[in-house]
Amino acid sequence: MFVEKLNYLYRDDQQILYECLAVCDAEYFNFSKNCENSDCLRKCAEEVIACENSCPCGADCPTGCVDCPEHPLCADECEDAQFINNDYKICVNAAIYELDFCLKKCPPEIGCHNSCYENYTQMLFLCPCIEQETTTTTEISPIEPSDVFILVIANYVDESYLQSGDGSSQISATINAPRNDYADNAAYALVNGKLHIFGGYSDYTKGAP
Known part of the structure; x- marks a missing residue:
């Protein structure tokens, strides 16, 4: 099957080559008939050689239309390929x-x-014309404000709460602390999912998760 496929491609490009050479010969005839000296004939010969080289299966396109898909005789084999x-x-x-x-x-x-x-x-x-370049785009879904909650820590920890980003809801937050004013005038940091409280009136030197 693979050999038959190659033979088909080769025969098809050969047919295009013959058509192309015929066009080159016709152009040479039209140019040369108006020549009056050897320089003109030489230029005509150079033109026809360049024309033949540009043909599918010619010197510039040795494997056929694959090498020169823009050649006028090479149709777009992938348009409506199905x-x-x-x-x-x-x-x-x-x-x-x-x-x-x-x-x-x-x-x-x-x-x-x-x-x-x-x-x-x-x-x-492995099929011809199949586009193998794939572009993957990861679309990040926007996060709705109502899906985001902000931890608000009050001076008295039993008054702390979770506030939704859009302000539509509020949930009480339970923070375990040695005393109720443990967070008064303290600094906070959330590290690896754990809340850390630093300093404050209860103990200016403390650093506790």
């Missing part, structure tokens, strides 16, 4: 066949099915 590109259709159908065969052999286990689809994707990447 309808007109036989190589694409053959490749996709082969991948679909393998996927169907794989899924039918799977026991009722999701891992097996996932493996089949992964193999199917890998096969598609």
Whole structure:
């Protein structure tokens, strides 16, 4: 199957080459018939050589339209490939066949099915015209103010509370402390999910989680 595919591609590019060479020959004929000296004929010959080299399968495009997709005789084989590109259709159908065969052999286990689809994707990447560049964007969902709570620590810890970011709700917070004024005039820090209280009227030198 692979050899047949290569033969098809080679024959197709050869046909384009013959058309291109015919165009070059026609241009040479049109130019040379108006020449009156050898310099003009030499320039015409240089032009026709350049034209032939630029043809698919020519010196500048040795592997055909793959090397010079912008050449006027090279059609865009990937535009509407699902309808007109036989190589694409053959490749996709082969991948679909393998996927169907794989899924039918799977026991009722999701891992097996996932493996089949992964193999199917890998096969598609080998098909012509498949875009292999993937862009992954991680969209961060905005955090609603109502989902954010701010810990408000009062001078007396039993008056502390959690306030929602939009001010719509307030929940009492329980803080375990040796005495009720433990947080009075103190400094605070939240480290690794733990609240630390530093200093304050109860003990200016303390540092307690």
